[in-house]
Amino acid sequence: MTQITKPGPQMTPITQIKRRDGFLKNLICVICVICGPGGLIGVISGQQEASYTYAITGARIVPVSAAPIDNGTIVFTDGVITAVGGAVTVPAGAITVAGKGLTVYPGLIDMGSAAGLEPPAIPRAENPQTTEEVERVKRETLLRAHLRAADHMNPAAAALNKAAVAGITALLATPGSDGIRGQSALVFTALGADVPQIGGLADDRRGPLVIRPVVALHVGTADRPAGGDAHPNSLMGLIAFNRQAFLDAQWYQQARPRPHSAALEAMGPALAGRLPVAFRASTAPEILRALEMAKAFKLDPIITAARQVDTVTAELKAANARVIYSLNFPTRPVSLAPDADEPLSVLRDRANAPKSPAALDKAGVLFAFESNGLVEAKDFLKNAQKTVAGGLSKESALKALTLNAATMAGAADRLGSLDRGKIANIVVTDGDLFEEKTAIKHVFVNGRSVKLN
Structure with a gap:
């Protein structure tokens, strides 16, 4: 069974939505102008996107764009891969997936x-x-x-x-x-x-x-x-x-x-x-x-x-x-x-x-x-x-x-590959992807874990 270690109380929701392209920030400004004295009308319905950092450690990593890493770690935050390699430091507060015996592929x-x-x-x-x-x-x-x-x-x-x-x-x-x-x-x-x-x-x-x-x-x-x-x-x-x-x-x-x-x-x-x-x-x-x-x-x-x-x-x-x-x-x-x-x-x-x-x-x-x-x-x-x-x-x-x-x-x-700066679309298996007996253990879409059952 895969071991997943969740962070302690220090993992709190961020206070503003993080977007690499700044789209939502610009959108809010535009709508504020359009709404005038009426103010901002439910731009994000009171919702705020939580910030997540995951680390899959000690796994075989197949980046596709480079040679496989037999004992590596991949870290991704808010849907973006921030580090991948054989000597990666896991950030404090990260949700950690023990990757021993697992293989990590691009989604x-x-x-x-x-x-x-x-x-x-x-x-x-x-x-x-x-x-x-x-x-x-x-x-x-x-x-x-x-x-x-x-x-x-x-x-x-x-x-x-x-x-x-x-x-x-x-x-x-x-x-x-x-x-x-x-x-x-x-x-x-x-x-x-x-x-x-x-x-x-x-x-x-x-x-x-x-x-x-x-x-x-x-x-x-x-x-x-x-x-x-x-x-x-x-x-x-x-x-x-x-x-x-x-x-x-x-x-x-x-x-x-x-x-x-x-x-x-x-x-x-x-x-x-x-x-x-x-x-x-x-x-x-x-x-x-x-x-x-x-x-x-x-x-x-x-x-x-x-x-x-x-x-x-x-x-x-x-x-x-x-x-x-x-x-x-x-x-x-x-x-x-x-x-x-x-x-x-x-x-x-x-x-x-x-x-x-x-x-x-x-x-x-x-x-x-x-x-x-x-x-x-x-x-x-x-x-x-x-x-x-x-x-x-x-x-x-x-x-x-x-x-x-x-x-x-x-x-x-x-x-398409596991490289720093790319979207964290990731599949984790318990063996070679092309072996019939291999099972999918974890899936991450845009950095978020998908419930498999």
Whole structure:
């Protein structure tokens, strides 16, 4: 059993909220001015964020950015790593976790999940009578580039807590559906109970949950988009729609006078190369078509899902594309009779699923992992372990779960490794992360301990 030593009475709540960027302090000043004689109206609802210092001592520490430390200590205060190494002094009053027999890793990052995301409903066609009505519903349904996942997160969602318990400390919240799906956000999977809301007029804790509000513009395809006759009802029809949307967005950026279109305006940064475009593509032909589109519009491409990625690694490398590989591995349908045959292509995909990451690694393609479609959050790590059995080195698998993911999300300066000054997203295990028998003993999200049971 892990020994945790809590501080004595000297551990008292701080008297003011500590924020590295000074955001809340500035916000309070602004609201004071706005409120005028009425004074400050519930800016933080009387809440104050407690100050915590933790020290995990005598543990094996795997920083990812440097060589492992066999007998080291890591200290973090108020969500920020302040010291890590073999000769670290534990501050007085720190909550101490005895780390003998334990291994400390950076928190895992899931680069594709709908956990906690509650976007507005997609419009549905209700017997459109004219071509104009059909086109309007089609565009409203498939062209949602302005939808920001960061604006539709539910911090209290049970799925986020399940992810945290499984060692996932941050995830890329990705809008679903087909067409131009919207903009993903990098978010924490847990908030401490003492994290104050910003403002007393509404109970909104989405702000502290978000690490990066916009990471990529997502583009989806499917064999038959949902929504009925108002949509393209084939894969090629949807590809044509996506291409036309980028053409329209190109025109929109140059139009004078410019008609208002939130969706087309939101595509501007992608066309300018400032925002990556994540194409959801599973088969080799889909991946190649996505790379073609990226080249035609000079986009910065990321391929997600990427089931048959092992056959196109050279093309991905040449395009400088990154890959977010799905750990939702295909399985034999439970409804299928035990003696029923399956197509050879299906069997191939199933057998190759755990092996493809090794092919990406060999080709030098930057990749990370996503959970999209997995029912159980715990299967994210379980299936990552299978990629090691499939030929991926443990070092590369760990990078895919941590530093590679942070790099692709534009947050490598804050997440992905155990370095001084980075956010204290930490997973503590009783053994090697990629051994099936290993158990997670502690999880810290933004420096706060997550209750595991």
